[in-house]
Amino acid sequence: MGAGIEGLCPFHAKERKLTDSSSIDATLRALLADVLGLGEDRAAALTDDSGLFGELPEFDSMAVATVLTEMEDRLGIIIDDDEVDGEIFETYGNLLAFSLRKVTS
Amino acid sequence: MAEHRLRIDPAGTPRATIVIVPPLFEEANRTRRTLVLAMRALVANGFAALLPDLPGQNESLVPLVEVDLDRWQDALAEVIAGNDGPAIIASVRGGTLIDHKAKAAAWWRLAPVGGASLLRTLMRARVSADREAGVRSSLEDLQAAARSEALLLAGNALSPAMIAGLGAAEAQPVAPLRSIGIGADGIAGTPLWLRAEPGEDAAMARAIAADIAAWSKSCGIS
Numbered sequence: 001m002g003a004g005i006e007g008l009c010p011f012h013a014k015e016r017k018l019t020d021s022s023s024i025d026a027t028l029r030a031l032l033a034d035v036l037g038l039g040e041d042r043a044a045a046l047t048d049d050s051g052l053f054g055e056l057p058e059f060d061s062m063a064v065a066t067v068l069t070e071m072e073d074r075l076g077i078i079i080d081d082d083e084v085d086g087e088i089f090e091t092y093g094n095l096l097a098f099s100l101r102k103v104t105s
Numbered sequence: 106m107a108e109h110r111l112r113i114d115p116a117g118t119p120r121a122t123i124v125i126v127p128p129l130f131e132e133a134n135r136t137r138r139t140l141v142l143a144m145r146a147l148v149a150n151g152f153a154a155l156l157p158d159l160p161g162q163n164e165s166l167v168p169l170v171e172v173d174l175d176r177w178q179d180a181l182a183e184v185i186a187g188n189d190g191p192a193i194i195a196s197v198r199g200g201t202l203i204d205h206k207a208k209a210a211a212w213w214r215l216a217p218v219g220g221a222s223l224l225r226t227l228m229r230a231r232v233s234a235d236r237e238a239g240v241r242s243s244l245e246d247l248q249a250a251a252r253s254e255a256l257l258l259a260g261n262a263l264s265p266a267m268i269a270g271l272g273a274a275e276a277q278p279v280a281p282l283r284s285i286g287i288g289a290d291g292i293a294g295t296p297l298w299l300r301a302e303p304g305e306d307a308a309m310a311r312a313i314a315a316d317i318a319a320w321s322k323s324c325g326i327s
């Protein structure tokens with residue numbers, strides 16, 4: 001696949017960033033699988049529109065607390081109270097966008 | 106007061122006694138079944154296995170609000186002191202914060218966690234439950250209140266001493282120690298202690314038992 005790699009070379013910086021966001025995505029899926037007991041298949045099938053809090057029965061307020069602390073530990077971020085509103089747990093896409101914002105800020 | 110303890114003995118003289126120090130609070134419930142499966146696997150391998158109730162947890166008659174980390178450390182030290190033959194402590198998660206006062210022959214720690222991280226999750230669950238009930242609270246407010254009054258956090262009534270102790274607690278150095286995580290470089294399995302709904306993992310229990318048995322041997326205990 002030499003041609004493919006050469007093709008990516010000019011976009012090295014961009015590619016790096018993409019890799020970062022995909023590793024955050026993978027970290028977040030693994031974390032939700034661990035906390036909610038989703039199993040790899042269900043975690044992999046989450047899309048941006050997948051509902052979380054209020055839609056997955058396992059996602060109660062204790063699970064929200066556990067997810068926040070694990071996000072801090074695994075992504076190396078600190079999450080303040082006032083950043084946490086209902087919206088970030090509405091969908092997987094919202095949670096991923098919040099994580100990306102926190103990691104890159 | 107003597108607390109309830111789950112003890113399983115092998116036929117004949119045990120190679121050693123494995124004393125399980127479970128995770129703290131809700132995490133203990135989420136892991137209990139898998140830890141007991143690990144105990145049974147250890148017993149099948151010639152060990153005695155002991156899972157003591159901590160004061161204020163499980164069947165204990167002591168109100169949790171009267172307990173702090175020092176009391177848990179002392180209770181474990183007493184359990185070990187009353188045990189015949191060599192004892193190996195196998196502590197999990199928050200259990201690793203209270204296992205150092207006991208005079209064990211060796212220590213085995215799975216997925217150690219800082220007390221501050223456990224406390225943060227408990228406080229967050231309270232903030233989140235308050236919010237659902239239409240009450241405004243914050244981690245800062247709770248931390249300030251905890252200096253002078255007991256707090257109810259995710260169903261646990263915790264005293265100012267317990268909260269201060271947890272906030273500062275880290276696993277202490279002990280020797281000989283094997284500290285291991287989960288995943289590719291550690292015990293194969295998933296962090297059951299995080300699960301919103303309790304699960305069990307028989308393969309993980311066998312892996313835990315096998316790793317403890319190998320550690321016992323490499324410490325020259327049996």
